[in-house]
Amino acid sequence: xxxxxxxxxFVPTCGARPSLERCLxxxxxxxxxxxxxxxxxxxxMDAAFNEMLARCQTPLFIxxxxxMILRPxxxxxMTGAMQAAPxxxxxxxxxxxxxxxxxxxxxxxxxxxxxxxxxxxxNVQSCEVDQLARLKAAGWTIQVTWxxxxxxxxxxxxxxxxNVGDHDPMYTPELAYExxxxxxxxxxxxxxxxxxxxxxxxxxxxxxxxxxxxxxxxVELAALAGCIxxxxxxxAAEDREKDFIRRPWTAExxxxxxxxxx
Numbered sequence: 001x002x003x004x005x006x007x008x009x010f011v012p013t014c015g016a017r018p019s020l021e022r023c024l025x026x027x028x029x030x031x032x033x034x035x036x037x038x039x040x041x042x043x044x045m046d047a048a049f050n051e052m053l054a055r056c057q058t059p060l061f062i063x064x065x066x067x068m069i070l071r072p073x074x075x076x077x078m079t080g081a082m083q084a085a086p087x088x089x090x091x092x093x094x095x096x097x098x099x100x101x102x103x104x105x106x107x108x109x110x111x112x113x114x115x116x117x118x119x120x121x122x123n124v125q126s127c128e129v130d131q132l133a134r135l136k137a138a139g140w141t142i143q144v145t146w147x148x149x150x151x152x153x154x155x156x157x158x159x160x161x162x163n164v165g166d167h168d169p170m171y172t173p174e175l176a177y178e179x180x181x182x183x184x185x186x187x188x189x190x191x192x193x194x195x196x197x198x199x200x201x202x203x204x205x206x207x208x209x210x211x212x213x214x215x216x217x218x219v220e221l222a223a224l225a226g227c228i229x230x231x232x233x234x235x236a237a238e239d240r241e242k243d244f245i246r247r248p249w250t251a252e253x254x255x256x257x258x259x260x261x262x
Contacts, residue, residue, distance in 0.1 A: 001032040007079045007109070008035040008058045012048040013066035015041070018170040020066045026165070027064065032076040046121040053120050056112045063108050067169035068095060070107065074164040078109040081145070089114035089140035090132070094147075095167040096158045099176075099214050099223075100202070102195065103150055103160065106167050114140045126186050171215055173222035173262050174253050180223045181249065184230025200227040218262040225256050 009027060013020050027036060037055055042048040052061060060082055064070060074093075082091045088111065095106035118134045121127040132142055145162050149155035158166075169175055180199060187196040203224035205211035213220050229252070 001076050003032045003034040007060040008056050009062045009064050010037050010052040011064050012039040017066045022069055023066050026069045029072050030075045031072050046123045046127040050120045069168050070165035082109045087141050088143050089135045091143045093145045093164045094162050095165050096163045097167040102156045107164050171219045173218050176219045176223040177226040177253050178249050180226035181230040184227050
């Protein structure tokens with residue numbers, strides 16, 4: 001299926017991310033053709049997203065982060081769903097996350113027209129949440145593909161037909177620390193993902209050996225430390241989007257890693 005005139009897939013990435021090649025290999029294996037563009041070393045995150053909008057020459061675009069491994073049907077399915085949804089600004093789809101062993105909302109296809117109408121993304125913490133509010137206020141629709149059973153902790157299977165891929169960053173301890181510190185802080189500020197609040201106990205069980213690890217034990221320990229850090233850090237200190245070039249969490253992580261011996 002030729003979608004080159006319909007959709008662009010953007011891959012924002014910084015540095016040498018361990019999952020990038022797997023991400024690109026999955027895009028090369030899609031059952032459709034499309035425009036592909038890599039956003040390399042643009043930060044903070046809102047700036048990378050706005051670069052997508054500046055480059056986009058198609059009506060639709062997909063934000064495929066460098067830790068998303070899309071299944072072969074993903075681009076064609078997402079494009080078809082979006083084309084059948086008038087006045088929809090963003091259509092979000094679920095990914096399987098093997099680390100937290102559950103689906104999460106991840107892959108998004110967007111209307112370039114809609115996002116330009118609200119001025120793209122702003123440099124605030126969780127710029128995507130901020131943008132969703134502005135889109136809704138402007139009369140655009142946001143759609144999500146989601147199994148209602150998931151709200152009750154049921155039906156978590158990797159090959160669920162709604163999942164369009166996997167969220168698999170190939171965590172290092174530092175990446176895990178940053179990921180879960182950020183998730184916990186955003187949950188405290190916005191409260192939109194209740195499953196995040198159960199992560200500390202989930203990771204603690206793995207560290208203690210009462211539940212199996214899904215990755216290296218040091219990654220599980222770093223993930224737990226990140227959750228704790230995100231729970232106690234002052235929210236006022238985090239009012240901008242993540243910057244994967246400046247990496248302001250690096251010094252903090254170095255101290256944590258020294259204490260933990262990892």
